Amino acid sequence: MSTVLLIEDEAALGMIVKDSLEVRGFAVQYAADGEQGLRLFRAGPPDIVVADVMMPKLDGFSLAEQIRAENQTVPILFLTARSQTADVVRGFELGGNDYLKKPFSMDELIVRINAQLSRRPAPAPPTAGPLPIGRYHFDYPKQKLYLDGQAADLSNREAELLKRLYDQRNQVLERGTVLRELWGDDSFFNGRSLDVFITRLRRYVKDDPQVQILNIRGIGYKLIV
Known part of the structure; x- marks a missing residue:
């Protein structure tokens, strides 16, 4: 069972997404702001982070920057109403792996999550050296x-x-x-x-x-x- 860390400050949307993911077999940790999300992440890295960009206390981009300083491998998927090219590029520069614009369908979110999880690399075969x-x-x-x-x-x-x-x-x-x-x-x-x-x-x-x-x-x- 894959673990999703969901960080979304809109409580109604957060609970809908959480319930929908759990129905589809995911284990979900839910945080209502970036600071809480970072604490949950540090308590035990999930398989994927799904985070809103515009949040109180710690926004999604700042959260991603801190996560990447500690963990280079966990996929980060941004949820946001902002779709300007500059915002998208900044999200990728800070270590984001995907970007889903609000409003979105749960089916699309599931596809994006599964795509990121499926791309986790297999252990590399041994090589002769550097x-x-x-x-x-x-x-x-x-x-x-x-x-x-x-x-x-x-x-x-x-x-x-x-x-x-x-x-x-x-x-x-x-x-x-x-x-x-x-x-x-x-x-x-x-x-x-x-x-x-x-x-x-x-x-x-x-x-x-x-x-x-x-x-x-x-x-x-x-x-x-």
């Missing part, structure tokens, strides 16, 4: 990127994306293929999320000018090493 990327060494199973002995911790999706770029290094990695494999489809919102993750990876490798992640317009990306 993969060389210029001056960096990428430990894919441990999701760490090393430079001069210092390690940067990658999220699951960052590690999966970097591994695909490495496997296709000096060749084009097709954008559509990545979106279908890691995000489930090539929708606009998922495309913006992928752009955010590419930007993050560029920041990780910025200290070696010989390593570049190039945009190949209309096709995808290329890791140059």
Whole structure:
């Protein structure tokens, strides 16, 4: 049974969603504001976080930022009436995995939740050792990127994306293929999320000018090493 941490300040909506999820076999922890939600999260990480954006005490974006400082892997799905592109991009930059606009149907929410849960990566097979990327060494199973002995911790999706770029290094990695494999489809919102993750990876490798992640317009990306 998967555990959902639901954080929604509209009490009526929160209880409707909670009851509907429980009827469908989920275990639900419910919080009425961001601070309570963060306390519940720290008490025991759920399988997925479903959080409103506009909440008292601690808004959804600030909540996601704090969660990501402690946990890089749990999926975060935002519920919000705000659908401006800048808001969507900010949510992905702070570590959100999906974005559902209010009002929404329960069927759509269930599909989104199951999609995120199904994308949790299987344990990585052992490799011969860290993969060389210029001056960096990428430990894919441990999701760490090393430079001069210092390690940067990658999220699951960052590690999966970097591994695909490495496997296709000096060749084009097709954008559509990545979106279908890691995000489930090539929708606009998922495309913006992928752009955010590419930007993050560029920041990780910025200290070696010989390593570049190039945009190949209309096709995808290329890791140059």
